[in-house]
Amino acid sequence: xxxxxxxxxxxxGGLVEADADPDPFRQFDLWMNQAISLQxxxxxxxxxxxxxxxxxxxxRTVLLKAFDPAGFVFYTNYESRKAREITDNPKVSLLxxxxxxxxxxxxxxxxxxxxxxxxxxxxxARPIGHQLGAWASExxxxxxxxxxxxxxxxxxAKQFEPGPVPRPPNWGGFRVxxxxxxxxxxxxxxxxxxxxxxxxxxxxxxxxLSP
Numbered sequence: 001x002x003x004x005x006x007x008x009x010x011x012x013g014g015l016v017e018a019d020a021d022p023d024p025f026r027q028f029d030l031w032m033n034q035a036i037s038l039q040x041x042x043x044x045x046x047x048x049x050x051x052x053x054x055x056x057x058x059x060r061t062v063l064l065k066a067f068d069p070a071g072f073v074f075y076t077n078y079e080s081r082k083a084r085e086i087t088d089n090p091k092v093s094l095l096x097x098x099x100x101x102x103x104x105x106x107x108x109x110x111x112x113x114x115x116x117x118x119x120x121x122x123x124x125a126r127p128i129g130h131q132l133g134a135w136a137s138e139x140x141x142x143x144x145x146x147x148x149x150x151x152x153x154x155x156x157a158k159q160f161e162p163g164p165v166p167r168p169p170n171w172g173g174f175r176v177x178x179x180x181x182x183x184x185x186x187x188x189x190x191x192x193x194x195x196x197x198x199x200x201x202x203x204x205x206x207x208x209l210s211p
Contacts, residue, residue, distance in 0.1 A: 010102040010186025015193035017206065024181040024197035024204055025069050028105060031183070035098045047095040048074065053088035064096075065122060071175040072107065073114060075122060077139035078170045086111050092176055102186035109178035119172030124164075131165040132156050182209065 021027040035043035044064040051057045060082065066073040072094060076083055086092065094107040123131065136152040143149060160166075178199065185193040194209035 009188050010192070011188055012102045013185060014187060015183060015185035015195055017195065017208065020183070020195055020206065022204070022206065024178075024183075025067065027183060027197075028067065028181065031098070031101075031103060031105065035101060035103075038100060040098060040100060043098065045096075046072075046074075047097075048082065049093045049095070050082055050085040051089050051091070052085045055089075058082070058085060064094075065173070071109070071177040073118075073173050073175045075119070075171070075173045077134070077137065077168075078113075078172060080139035082140075083174075086174065094176060104182075104184040106182040106184065107176065107178045108180050109176045111174050111176045114173035114175050116172065120167050122173060123167040123171070128163065128165060131167075132160065134171045135160075135165070135168050187211070 021030065032043065042063070045061050046064050047059050048062045049057060049059040058081065062074045062076065062082075064072055065075055090110045090112065092109065092111050094105075096103075096105040098104070123134070126134075132153060135156040136149060180196055180198050182194060182196040187193055190211060192211040194211060195206055196209050197204045197206050
């Protein structure tokens with residue numbers, strides 16, 4: 001198949017300043033709820049892009065677990081590659097892509113750990129299998145085969161039987177505090193709508209970017 005021939009014309013809507021909420025978090029809440037209402041697969045999935053101390057980029061998909069005017073929260077192992085890169089360079093970007101809605105949201109900002117109490121609250125609400133998995137996985141480390149992780153899971157399950165399972169000290173949340181949030185709505189002829197909110201000393205300003 002000739003990839004150069006693959007193309008779509010985006011016709012599902014537009015995004016104009018008069019219809020956009022002046023608060024980017026309220027605008028994001030609107031778009032997120034619309035994605036959820038359509039029962040899209042993993043509507044809270046987002047690409048997290050980081051860079052290590054040498055500036056080499058990495059990207060992976062993680063799940064958004066909370067957001068409010070303070071920022072966007074995800075959880076991970078604090079010894080994982082992404083966490084190590086965040087420690088070296090706290091400047092990150094996030095990308096949400098909702099293909100059926102012909103929409104993207106791009107976020108740039110800085111990241112920091114959430115309080116332990118917040119991580120505890122989220123961890124305690126996870127299914128027990130997910131809790132045990134956080135103990136079993138030394139995320140991003142090299143292992144010989146699948147059997148290694150299965151044996152670790154069996155071991156921690158026995159260790160914490162019958163429960164409860166405490167949060168591992170090396171596992172918790174990060175919050176991305178955005179400096180800019182761009183809402184992208186596909187339009188015909190590649191003339192897409194792009195509204196970018198930029199953080200000011202107090203509040204946000206909105207500007208339109210050329211497609």
